[in-house]
Amino acid sequence: MKTVEEWQGWAAQRGIEIITQPAQVAKLSQDYYHFSPILTPLLADKRGDVVLKPATEEEVIAIAQACVASETFLTVRGSGTGNYGQCIPLQGGVILDTSKLQRVIHLEPGLTTVEPGVKLANLEQQAQSLGWEWRMVPSTVRTATIGGFIAGGSGGIGSILYGQLRDRGNLVGARVVTMTNPVEVIELAGEATQVINHAYGVNGIITALTLPLAPAYPWQAFGVSFPAFVPAAEFGLALGNCDGIIKRLISVFDRPIPSFFTPLREQIPTHQCLVLTLINRPDRLAFTELAQKYGGQVIPLDKPITVIECTWNHTTLHARAADPTWTYLQCLYPDLTTVYKLQEQLGEEIAMHLEFIRLGGKVIPAAIPLVRFTTADRMAELIQLHEAQGVLVANPHTYILEDGGMKTIDREQLAFKQRVDPKGLMNPGKMRAWWEFIK
Template structure:
């Protein structure tokens, strides 16, 4: 075996050749995430690749690898399942991709919390909890493959956010973190300091374990409701989202023609109808029927609670799964992350539709932000060029629609009100040599970090 980097030879001597993966195919696969959702990121990141992949099975192995990386000043990029959309897990400067999916144990379940290792899949965790009469509060639409650590460090919200908000809303109670220094330290973090490890692309420390709040299991029915117009669908969804006595896990709205891409739903959907996809507590059925009648809708599909997450799942067509289906079955499709103003949503949509027609197709996810019901938006776009994309972004902003840019890998530029000053200080403390996922901190701030 020919090894180009001297440090790779030494790493193989230390850990054993079988634990240092240098296969080109494996490196290509595990150096990438879902960055290709963005044509802009695809061009910027398609050539980036690690020098090797490592899959530790214990904390001691992680510690040994990290100490080696610090000694040889080798970059380390932490990876879960690679379901992020912004290139979070792509190594910009080579080095080691540290895949934590083998650290996947469920450590403790109490009446109100669960403690797990970072590499555990959220789908496996949710299934285990539901078997014990419990469930998670929030998880992404990719939960069947996404890991706990990947969601915490690269995500924000998802299914359940209509009720519980996003990751910053006390949906993480604790994390166990390892520093990247000569003698790596392991410590627990709780309270407000946890925010310095949320959605930070793994730049401030290596999250090894997490403590999450859990709730009693709810019997969730799934529904797809269709409407003649998108505005009727929005009005229905908005009213339902605000009815507190209806317990909800998902309220997702897609205008036609986005549903034309949903291959697994084609036999159920009516042509030219916008749809609302729901997960509601089983006992809400009668109130739901009354509200559907009010807005002249129709139920296209109901999946009973007895079949929840057994087979077809409506959540597989919500959040950024809607973008995924459009990308796979449409032509040159990408997306934005937007927040419309409550009370001005129709005026803003009319302005955008008047300017761009069906080049922009609307998709909303109802969530809570600081306790307020908010229509977050993931509009699907027909991509023409980077220049056209940013012209559309500028127009959204000109009519008062906030944009979190999903076409950049730079931390903080995608929004989420990250407390960058505190994150930078924590990175300086925990990663003094800037080896963790280098290049993801914006240049100005990176310069200040290294002063």
């Protein structure tokens, strides 16, 4: 391991930006793990030693070489908006910050190749001028990077049309810098890219990604308010299944969630149940008629981004701003009947928040229900209660890759890690397979 002073000298010689000021390093060592009261005490004091900010792939290679030679741990950071401490270094070392890797390498109708530090909103703006946009973005679209979304995210606005990031076709190619001696640059294409998809940066530094784009539509944001949750949820499902109405987002909120949406407070009834949607503007008549059929009151809303930033995990952000005892779960419910059953069983301990997505060709209620936190044991019980009803829970209260949504050891991901990071230097402590089978 090099000392901080040695890293300073090393970076100065090569003209690579380095941050060593402790308060800044501490800030760049953290993400949004504090949504979880279980992760908070485990991660609050974790820090890297230095932050290096490469501006080119050559500089990434130089950093990888130096880390391998000095056996220094390395953790990659995009914008640090992950929710489970994915980019938090558990054992110190170098934080490789991708914010200067901002190049759009290639952009053509339907396809783009970008460096990993490209902000999702920036590329979307450029692509939209050609009539294209990302297939899906997280609600952190304004801040998150594409590298962080691929390595740490799962889906979001657009998942009702295109499924999730892990679905075949949603990632075309990747360039990966290894932590081997000598360092290599590997090109992955098609199915082979799955090893770095949602891998928390444990198996290589992504320096370029090729992704398919989607045709851009003139999205209009709407709220639809309902006096009760069941018609709101049934409307959400009907809208999801209505092939003639093109939509990018269907989020359904039970009370009291709409009262947490301060940016929408002037525009929506806050004490009703609410559906937030993005609809292809020419489809608004069919959309309004469908909403009315379910007894909903349609409210056109000004700005898609304001609506986006109330959905997905921004809902949890708003809830916690109003009352920090709220936390959350991430669920795939098999159907709405199961949603209603769990609501009845758990009462005010949860507040239901659905995000309809397309999964294997079917519209299903994914969800990020708010949970009133009491103890870690009760959270484990709640997860068991859900699983007993056939709900798939991606536990957001763990920083271990396999214990979140994956549940099983991914042998291919592990084999790729052995190939590209044989010393286990990348984001140590995050991959169960590594310490169970290799170390």
